[in-house]
Amino acid sequence: MKFNSRESFFAALQADPDRPLVIAGPCSAESEAQVMQTAEALKRQQVHLFRAGIWKPRTRPGSFEGVGSTGLAWLNRVKRELGMKVATEVATARHVEEALKQEIDVLWIGARTTVNPFAVQEIADALQGVNVPVMVKNPVNPDLALWIGALERIYHAGVTDLAAIHRGFSSYQKTKYRNVPVWQIPIELKARYQDLAMVVDPSHIGGKRELIYPVSQKALDLGYDGVMIETHPTPDLALSDAEQQVTPDRLAEIVRQLQVRKTHYDDAELANRSEQLRLQIDAADHDIIAALARRMALVEQIGEYKKQNNVQVLQLERWQEIFRTRADWASEAGVNPAFVEELYKLIHVESIRKQTQILDGV
Incomplete structure (x- = not known):
């Protein structure tokens, strides 16, 4: 189109x-x-x-x-x-x-x-x-x-x-x-x-x-x-x-x-500095994804443990603890806690999906 x-x-x-x-x-x-x-x-x-x-x-x-x-x-x-x-x-x-x-x-x-x-x-x-x-x-x-x-x-x-x-x-x-x-x-x-x-x-x-x-x-x-x-x-x-x-x-x-922003940097030095910062952001994103991979590997281990012991996937008290403490950690680190809460909702959904697959033998 x-x-x-x-x-x-x-x-x-x-x-x-x-x-x-x-x-x-x-x-x-x-x-x-x-x-x-x-x-x-x-x-x-x-x-x-x-x-x-x-x-x-x-x-x-x-x-x-x-x-x-x-x-x-x-x-x-x-x-x-x-x-x-x-x-x-x-x-x-x-x-x-x-x-x-x-x-x-x-x-x-x-x-x-x-x-x-x-x-x-x-x-x-x-x-x-x-x-x-x-x-x-x-x-x-x-x-x-x-x-x-x-x-x-x-x-x-x-x-x-x-x-x-x-x-x-x-x-x-x-x-x-x-x-x-x-x-x-x-x-x-x-x-x-x-x-x-x-x-x-x-x-x-x-x-x-x-x-x-x-x-x-x-x-x-x-x-x-x-x-x-x-x-x-x-x-x-x-x-x-x-x-x-x-x-x-x-x-x-x-x-x-209303202010209309420029679409590009006019100055070559500013453009170069911006590119350096973008490279650092890329490195930080790589670290975040690697950390998520480690977390999901641990989630899979917990899923296997729950399967062996016939324990349900959702542990509400644990989820409430995570939801509360991660927001507190975010505040201490100077990160918007509301953003972290939304992020962990997504992480929790994926964790539930993985553990459910393990319990169902998928």
């Missing part, structure tokens, strides 16, 4: 590829006046793409589910009168057809749709022979294959100006985020498809307006190409996702604060 370059996606939006792409607008189009008021403010800030939800898939019935097709005419007015590119979310073939009739410039597929290959294929079929940029949000749960599959379905319909939107993932654990970033998944996507434009949606990741700037900066530090930030004239009165929207003035402040 070969996407058009990110430069091509930027060109479709008449955006400078050397600056972050800025996509902004209300979570939901609530009224024609609200849409025009927001768009006029964002026009002055030279936002590249005006976004607004028309059909809003909500978790539970009874909440505001969007104004529907009526709102497409409002977006068309933004395009005609203000000369702005406009975008909206589509979830069905009918949505695609109606959006294209109103000359919507960019479509995006939401997280709840990405998770359903049948729905994505329906949208892809409706896009056959249509030259329109499409952005695809990650699925609700951290499943890279589903994300790639959705991109592939749209690509096979003939759409090559594609972008991925990272909006975070649902989690049963309580965190400071509305949707945890799980940064390694979009990093893996970008590593596989280096030409794919990548946009972060800090509004949905953070769920609170105070997290929008730090999440946006983190994404740019990781090489993302732009941001999609929900913007509303009076966020506290918004009919959907009020806590994660910002005013146009606050959006301008966030964009001004």
